[in-house]
Amino acid sequence: MKQAFLTALVCSTICSLGAPLKVKGLRTESATNPIGVSNSPRLSWQLDSEERGNFQRAYEILAATTQEKLDEEKADLWATKKQQGAAKLLVSWQGKPLKKGQKVHWKVRVWDKQDRPSGWSKIATFVVGEQAKLLKPGRISGFESSSEKLNQLYRQSIANLEKRLDAFTEGDVAALGDGSAVHRSARAFLYHFDSVPHLTEWLRLMDSEITKDNFFPIYPGAQTTAPVSSDSGVLVTHPLWWMSGDAQPTRSRWDAYEGHIIAREAQDTLLKGTKWGGIADSENVAAEFIDLCYLGFSCRLILELALPAVQPQKAIRFQVYASRIRKSFERQFVNKDGSLKSKSQTGHVLALRSAVLNPEQKAKVLADLIALVTKNGSKVGPIGAHFLPGVLSLTGNQDLALKSLTSLNAEEQKNYTESGIAEWLMTFVAGIDTIAPGFNQVIISPRIPSNDSLSWVRAYHDSPTGQISVYWKKLSPDSALKAEVMIPTGALSRVILPIRKNQKITESGNEIADAKGVEIIERKDGKVSLITQSGKYSFLIK
Missing domain, CATH: 2.60.420.10 (Maltose phosphorylase, domain 3)
Structure with a gap:
């Protein structure tokens, strides 16, 4: 009886302490078992624990030329020994130099907050090569609700995203759409599909075809440039960094997207907004209005990118641009009472999201937008559809956002399913987002x-x-x-x-x-x- 009591007490104590961490989800350069990574790859893993507040105190990585050597813990490529720290995202390779075509097998174990070791993870692999081979992206999300209309929007949006990603994976470089479409869908891609490698490759292709005047093309392989689509070389960079946690592209690509914005200013030295690249009036908004808003939006994002890119001094240029853009926008498109001259819903949401208004103007434009949507429902095209739900949710008008989105006809619904509505469902309806x-x-x-x-x-x-x-x-x-x-x-x-x-x-x-x-x-x-x-x-x- 006494022995049984002691056994139960020991078991109870062990259970109260919780089990050690488990290591899972090994990835190289944000991909599972990739083929074609650099000879200095970065490794990541995830943790699992039944215990609240548990965390990694230390880790150990073993890498070998064969699985057999790794099974025997004969790490002939890299053996970190026990390393103190919580690093588990994009840990830089510090092992032996790697050669093109070399296949590497690796595994990880960690120590938890009580310094208890985990078991070894399953073995992962990567192959060194000059260019990554894209794999079909897996799904990384799920969403359902009491509203069949929202569920339908989700399913249709997922089908649209998947179709584009699959075609891009198969080699159709234009399959994701022009830059405007990719920008509108970027966060949705990242929320719902294992698409970091795909958007990274898309940006690499955009960089490879920058014009002699430093403009991005409207999409990889295109011979033309235009506002919004060309600006996506900046606009897509931000969500890719924010959602993946990978700051390296913000640094390696700084010259490319900084050069694009400088070229935009050189083309429009008065920062008035211009008709260029074939842009036309759209969604009852003047082309100059759209051009200036997206230039303001790009400047706002590049200011945020300056921190991970380690370019704080160069950010000053874009603060000056942003101030000039606001003043120019006010002169051209804002009435004395702070309202917009445009009566378009798209114009209102674009102005609200593009850092072109002062606080007093924002309050007036928001009030006018709410009145427009309350009276008419959602009356936007693809540009407005990308911004409208988020603007309403951010400003405490979720009831109105839901009413407008559950009252769409088939054509209106298509604008939303092709413009990133699946992002809004995760961020503002489910409420999942990141602070860092x-x-x-x-x-x-x-x-x-x-x-x-x-x-x-x-x-x-x-x-x-x-x-x-x-x-x-x-x-x-x-x-x-x-x-x-x-x-x-x-x-x-x-x-x-x-x-x-x-x-x-x-x-x-x-x-x-x-x-x-x-x-x-x-x-x-x-x-x-x-x-x-x-x-x-x-x-x-x-």
Whole structure:
């Protein structure tokens, strides 16, 4: 009896400590077992743990010329020994020099926060080569909701993205669309498909065909340039860095996209916006308006890219450009009361997202946009469809966003399914996003409608750090809300949920003060904001 008690006590103690970490998801240059990587590749892996707040304290990598040697732990290419640190994303190769055509086998083990070693991971491989061979991208997301209309938008958008990626993988360099289409879909590609290698290759092709005047082409293989599409050499770079966590392309490509923006300014020294490259008035918006907005948008993004590119001093040029663009836009397109001369919904959302308005003008333009959408529903083309849902969600108008998107005819629906609506579904409906590059710091902030247009959502995204999942459900009739989230091992998150004055929030039946790995940092304006460590959490607000 005493022995049984001691055995149970030991088992209970071990269980309370949690199992060691597990290593999974080995990748080389953001791809699984790739063929054609450089001779100085970067290695990544993910972690799995049942324990909240667990993390990697150290790691060890072994690499060998054959699987047999690796099985015997005879690392004839690289043996790091135990390295202190949490690095697990894009760890640079420090082993023996590699040759073209060489196949490398590698594996990893880690030590957790209590310095307990994991088992060795499964073996991964890569082959050194001059150019990467693209593989069919796998799905890395899921989404379903109580709204069949939203589910339909999701399915149609996924089918569109997959068709384009598959054709590009097979060698059709124009299959992703022109630069404008790729820019609108970039984050959707990255949310839903294992597409980092594909967008990286697309940008490489764009770089290889920069004109002698430093303009990007409208798409790889094209002989023409134009605003928006050519600007995608900048516009696609930002989401690729932000969602993959890979800053290397921002540095290696700086001269290319900096040169493009400088060339844009040299072509339009007064920064008035011009008709060039065949651009025409579109969606009831003047070509000059579109051109100037996208130049402003590009400057805003290149200012953000200057940090990972380690080019802070060069950012000053683009701050000056941005200021000049705002002043020019105001002179040409803004009325004295702060409203836009254009009455187009596309014009309003484009101005709001392109850093061309001051705060007072933004407030007026937003109010006018809400009035237009409330009166007429969604009346936008592809450009406006990319921005409208996000603008409404960001400004606290989720009810209106959902109403407009669930009232579309077939033609209007096509504009959205081809313009990145699957990104909006993940970011603002499911609420999955990142605060820092590569999802090391996750934000879970679903915009939950105040009406009955949407009662539940279930979604997941396999990020570079690991899988993030969300399930939220409105519990009638007392306006209660259930939210279950999973944060990848080694990551932190901020969770933001709606809450009323008379409501309280618990986690797995416990007061937040008594729950492990989570704390409230703010409660105001009808929202509660929490910080969590990694792990699974079940919140109830009632």
